Amino acid sequence: MTYSSALHLVRGVKSRLAHSGLAADQLFEMAGLNEGDGLACDALTLSDRLSHLWELLVEHSHDPLIGLRISTPHRLGWLGVMGHIMLVSPTVQSTIERCHGHTRVALLLPGLNRVVPQQRYDFVWCVLLRTLRCASGRDDANPVAVEYAFPPPANAHIYEQTFGCPVRFDMPNNVMEFSDADLVAALPNGGMPVSGEMLAKLAAAEPKGFRGRVQELLTTMLPKGPPHRDSVAVQLMVSERTLQRRLAEEGTSFSQLVDDTRRELARQSLAAGDLSLKVLSFQLGFSEPSAFYRACKRWFGMTPSTIAGGRAP
Incomplete structure (x- = not known):
């Protein structure tokens, strides 16, 4: 969640x-x-x-x-x-x-x-x-x-x-x-x-794939800091090698999925305006707001303050 x-x-x-x-x-x-x-x-x-x-x-x-x-x-x-x-x-x-x-x-x-x-x-x-x-x-x-x-x-x-x-x-x-x-x-x-x-x-809808399970777990871990691959593997009760292999089978990697999850959460939260930019940066697991600023420029081509001001990404 x-x-x-x-x-x-x-x-x-x-x-x-x-x-x-x-x-x-x-x-x-x-x-x-x-x-x-x-x-x-x-x-x-x-x-x-x-x-x-x-x-x-x-x-x-x-x-x-x-x-x-x-x-x-x-x-x-x-x-x-x-x-x-x-x-x-x-x-x-x-x-x-x-x-x-x-x-x-x-x-x-x-x-x-x-x-x-x-x-x-x-x-x-x-x-x-x-x-x-x-x-x-x-x-x-x-x-x-x-x-x-x-x-x-x-x-x-x-x-x-x-x-x-x-x-x-x-x-x-x-x-x-x-x-x-x-x-x-x-x-x-x-x-x-x-x-x-x-x-x-x-x-008969199918349950979420392995990628979806990892992404759900990442969203609960991000507010506590950058998620680590070994911690995710332990919670999913698989080895790190299996974690990497299963994600590769679904066309992604652990670092890419962390980035994708952060980007989607940032897009949703900036559109909703629920949190200050400083609080949001820490909730997304960034060590400082400046890192969140650089990530938004890379993801959306805009600063977070510009997006929060009404220009949706």
């Missing part, structure tokens, strides 16, 4: 708490989710910190339904950060199954040392439904069913009111099931007919 994506994720959740009456900044700090070193961690550690945050939110709000309340799934006029959260939830594992005109999306939010609380799933399901309604332009787009691998709460009826469909608890997995017709309407081609073959390709 990239630092930029983690930053968007944390700020997206925080923005939904702005009018909750809770001391959001203090709770994020308590959960270890400050916007500096708190995000410079691996994805599972970040996931644990998010779970801790939701535990704190429930404790301080005295509201076990806070995951539903801060992101009620009414349609937005934009996708923005909230739609992005679903795409970048750290280490989210999903499966997609199609049967009899329905698509079942099952999610697993793994944790390292913490059990993921139900409120995190509440929030993610609301974001997914919000995104579907926004994309389809329909406030009445509801799931066919929602399933939770949690025991039924005392106020289970509020879940059915929120999602507009039957909600079952004590199920094997956390699942949201949609009608294919609603999913097709939400596709960016304006709702034109989509073949079953196209949906089948979505369900």
Whole structure:
């Protein structure tokens, strides 16, 4: 997960708490989710910190339904950060199954040392439904069913009111099931007919290649300094020689991939304007801002301040 994506994720959740009456900044700090070193961690550690945050939110709000309340799934006029959260939830594992005109999306939010609380799933399901309604332009787009691998709460009826469909608890997995017709309407081609073959390709999407796995790891390591090949090999449980060979098979090298990853993160962050140039240079693993300046000139033919001023690379 990239630092930029983690930053968007944390700020997206925080923005939904702005009018909750809770001391959001203090709770994020308590959960270890400050916007500096708190995000410079691996994805599972970040996931644990998010779970801790939701535990704190429930404790301080005295509201076990806070995951539903801060992101009620009414349609937005934009996708923005909230739609992005679903795409970048750290280490989210999903499966997609199609049967009899329905698509079942099952999610697993793994944790390292913490059990993921139900409120995190509440929030993610609301974001997914919000995104579907926004994309389809329909406030009445509801799931066919929602399933939770949690025991039924005392106020289970509020879940059915929120999602507009039957909600079952004590199920094997956390699942949201949609009608294919609603999913097709939400596709960016304006709702034109989509073949079953196209949906089948979505369900059978291949996992990231070895290059993608290395790049994900690099994004978690860069804020701590320049990543070293031997450290990456250890975390991937391969030898340095195997690391080099596998990357060469996919048409790149370790040093090239580090450079490519830095360039893409720089492009995203400069366009978003989230960080000062000095902070961004260190988040990209540069020893000093002047090295970041030279890299931007090489990548984009422009200085970082010029790009940040509105001239996209």
